[in-house]
Amino acid sequence: xxxxxxxxxxxxxxxxxxxxxxxxxxxxxxxxxxxxxxxxxxxxxxxxxxxxxxxxxxxxxxxxxxxxxxxxxxxxxxxxxxxxxxxxxxxxxxxxxxxxxxxxxxxxxxxxxx
Amino acid sequence: xxxxxxxxxxxxxxxxxxxxxxxxxxxxxxxxxxxxxxxxxxxxxxxxxxxxxxxxxxxxxxxxxxxxxxxxxxxxxxxxxxxxxxxxxxxxxxxxxxxxxxxxxxxxxxxxxx
Numbered sequence: 001x002x003x004x005x006x007x008x009x010x011x012x013x014x015x016x017x018x019x020x021x022x023x024x025x026x027x028x029x030x031x032x033x034x035x036x037x038x039x040x041x042x043x044x045x046x047x048x049x050x051x052x053x054x055x056x057x058x059x060x061x062x063x064x065x066x067x068x069x070x071x072x073x074x075x076x077x078x079x080x081x082x083x084x085x086x087x088x089x090x091x092x093x094x095x096x097x098x099x100x101x102x103x104x105x106x107x108x109x110x111x112x113x114x
Numbered sequence: 115x116x117x118x119x120x121x122x123x124x125x126x127x128x129x130x131x132x133x134x135x136x137x138x139x140x141x142x143x144x145x146x147x148x149x150x151x152x153x154x155x156x157x158x159x160x161x162x163x164x165x166x167x168x169x170x171x172x173x174x175x176x177x178x179x180x181x182x183x184x185x186x187x188x189x190x191x192x193x194x195x196x197x198x199x200x201x202x203x204x205x206x207x208x209x210x211x212x213x214x215x216x217x218x219x220x221x222x223x224x225x226x227x228x
Contacts, residue, residue, distance in 0.1 A: 035216055039156075043202060045219040089156055100146060100163055101173070102217065107156040 002027045004094050006105035013082055014113050021077040021108045023092030029053075031097035034068065034075045039089040039107070051075065082112045116141035120205045120220030127227055133178075133192040135223050137205030140186065145207040147188040148217065149180055152202040164188060165210070200227045 003026040013019050025034065036048040049059060051068050059066045063080045079086050089109045095102040117140045127133060139145050149161040160173045162180035170180050177196060181189045188205060202224050206217040 033215075037217075037219075043204075043222045043224070045204065045206075045217075047216040047218060050216045091158070100165060100171075101160060104158045107158075109156070 002029075002032075002094050002096055002099075002103045004092050004103050004105035006090075006092055006108050008108045009106075010109040010111065012111045012113065015083060016081050017112075018078060018080050019082050019110065019112075021079075021090050021092075021110065023075045023077065023105060025073050025075065025092070025094045027094060027096055029096040033095045033097075035093040035095070035102065036066065036075075036077050037091045037093065039091065041088070045091065048077075079110075082110075084112050084114050086110060087112045116207075116218065118205065118207055118218055118220040120223060122223060123221065124224045125226070127195050127225065129197055129227055130194045133190070133195050133199070133225070135190040135203055135205075135225075137188040137190075137220055138186055139207045142186070142207070142209070144185060144210045146210060147182060148206040148208075149188065149190050150204040150206065152204060152222075153200075158204070161190070195227045197227050200225055 005024045008022055011019055032053045034051045037045045038048055039045045049066055056068050065078045067076045087110060089107045091107045092105040093102045120137045147164045151159045151161055162170055162172055164170050164182045167182055167185055178192050202222050204222045205220040208217045209215040
């Protein structure tokens with residue numbers, strides 16, 4: 001069975017600090033997909049990134065970066081120079097190939113103080 | 115481009131009353147459709163998913179039901195609401211192809227059962 005653990009329930013930082021959100025997953029499949037979503041206070045989840053299990057390249061998009069390490073079953077998300085607008089709940093998710101149902105972690109609430 | 119609509123945005127209903135939440139997707143064909151509930155505490159609970167018209171899979175036994183009368187329409191219903199049905203309901207869609215692809219979420223419906 002697949003499982004996603006986001007051990008950090010809440011993180012509080014001051015603006016301009018770098019912050020890393022951890023995601024650890026479990027799966028028996030060799031083919032799977034990992035995702036990050038952002039849920040701002042408005043409530044709508046916004047897709048950020050998808051990574052498949054065969055692509056361990058790190059991804060950078062502006063102030064966001066993702067570190068995928070199969071050896072540690074982790075897919076961590078780093079925000080550089082955080083801003084107040086980054087305040088949100090962030091979810092990590094995992095899908096196994098052939099499944100219609102992704103498994104979500106419980107989310108990490110990020111609070112960025114001005 | 116694809117868009118997902120969900121209504122109403124907020125709803126206050128008495129215990130025992132019926133419920134109907136509607137979700138429609140535009141700009142895509144044969145999407146996978148999902149209903150989630152998010153209670154206080156952030157976790158996403160998958161309620162139903164559908165891979166085609168009339169095909170509904172239930173993940174959680176409860177007094178809710180779902181229907182997909184048209185390709186891009188997904189309805190969540192209840193004949194008699196319970197207090198425990200309060201929460202934030204999110205509809206989502208993904209490209210046909212299992213859970214390989216990311217999900218796109220609607221704006222959500224905040225339901226309060228009084």
